[in-house]
Amino acid sequence: MIRCSGVIRTATAVSFSILLTACGGESADPGAEAPRGLQLVGAGATFPEPLYQDWFRRYNAQQTETRVIYEGGGSGEGVRRFIEETVDFGASDAAMSDAQIAQVERGVRLIPATAGMVVLAYNLPGVEGELRLPRDVYVDIFLGKIWRWDDPRIIAVNPDLELPSRLIQTVVRRDGSGTTFAFTNHLSSISPAWRDEGPGTGTILNWPGGAMTGNGNEGVAHKIKISHGSIGYIEYHFASRLGLPIATLENKAGNFVQPDADSGRRTLEAAAEAGMPANLRLFVPDPDAPHAYPITSLSWLLLYGSYPEPERAAALQSVVTWGLNEGQEIAATLGYIPLPDNILARATEVLTTIGAP
């Protein structure tokens, strides 16, 4: 306080905003205790953000040597800042492309840390009960080819629902997003029309059919919540937290499946069994298992292959190891899919290869 008023006295000529910053800088975070030895900063995917925040809050409370901060911002932002080397670690639901990995001289380690399901949440007031969407139907909804809720193809599989005569308003992500990647990767693998003539696969796309856009999972969820007749793709736990109804989707085997953590975990286990790539970039665009939920995706932490300070590498290793063990139980309680053992084992293995240059 004394320093602050001193600043005010000497800086009358300085503009108000600069003054505020100066004062803000002087008054340190009141929650912080004695200075920590090391501060690790990460940024990226918004989908695992609630989980990571919870992890790091607990981890920071457990010990005093390291303080971990996660800033969110979206997978696109996370990868960008990771490549610019302005963070200690990144996070992405789309991992990193080969071209992106090549830009990082220090090397890249992709560590699967959690997993989730992309669901189609909708807002149809007055429609109670399970909304079933076959594979070709939800592709055509997002292509803008099916644009009314009382379309005969939707009524055909939902004979019990009283579907309103409303237009379908699709809601999508406007920022670069791993959720978009997982969803469009799935659409591309089930529909040649989407892959070849449609928008294709990517973290950010030009959506057809007058889609509304929102920033982040929470932005899309919010737009769905305030728009009647809307449907959009978001991560499972955002939909369940806001109480948005979730469509039941048809999987490769032809069964209609509701998303739940157990089926998601089995899907990932089977996929990792069938072949886990060396860089751990495992995508499951269209699982074969009869009761697998069709859109399941891993979420990765992005670490550098080497860190100039060995203690930074060691601190990161211990944080991530903690997340891969204790963290997985927390993941289940927050609505994420705990990783199956075979993926955890590989992740731990890769984690040990991080070191000094």
Added chain:
Amino acid sequence: MALNPFEHAGAASTISGPPSEGDYLGDRLFRAVARACAGLIIALLLFILWEIGGLALPAMAQHGLGFVSGSTWNPGTQEFGVLPEIWGTLYSSLLALLLGGVFGVTIAIFLSQDFIEARLAVVFRTIVELLAAIPSVVYGLWGIFVVIPLLRPVAGWLHAQLSFIPLFATDLSGPGMAPAALVLAIMILPTVAAITVDAFRRIPYKVKEAAYGMGTTRWEAILKVMLPTASSGILAALVLGFGRALGETMALAMLIGNSNQINLSLFAPANTLASLLASSFPEAGQIEVQALMYAAVVLLLITLLVNIAGLGIQQYTVRKFEGKV
């Protein structure tokens, strides 16, 4: 002790005398400060233009005029076009100007043409001006929780009955052009009303007396004499209101739906330049930032053109209705 009214007479020579050194100094100082302030405003504007223009230059060189006519915004493939945003900006602002302009001028007539007691008019005017003090984000929230639910059944009915008219070709799911324009109209209302009231007040009372003296009714006096006489002031109010509507960001970003499309329908979601800037900046990489700066330049140009056009119309009406050259 009686006051001596001639006490200061002795000093009167200094009052009527030549200006002192201090007077000269004060005068020069004031002139310098006034000039500096005026210069600073222009310098600030030029500096902003320079900065934005400098950042936008690479995007301008790369995309050229295709930026204005393109309708894709995809940082992934680095395709940038703002035609839907230009359309949305002009469409929402024009709708808002139509609604807010009519309401604003009507309110101004109500407040300034002896419809209510003068003291009551002051209270009304203060209330209207208070609308300007409400933060944009509150308007946005109000739009989401009040305007949209109110509009939805109306829009549904219009769409069901009159869907052959392009204006009603879609129904309103939530955010869209109509709620955005409606809230925008309320936001520009205080600007339009306050300046229009002043324009009416500036008309000498003699004009109205003369009109009545010639046997006009009250409405004839207002519509045929007062309105044309105040027209240049009213136009200034409309131009200012339009400028405010063009640049409004937060409430629109919350209400317009951020959809990259050109649709005549009043109930379809759309996007505006300002809300594109607001929603894309936090995420944007270097190339996209350049494109966004280009979009900012486009917005500046539109505002400039609108102001110039407004000035032109204003001068025309001054010549036509007020008889000045």
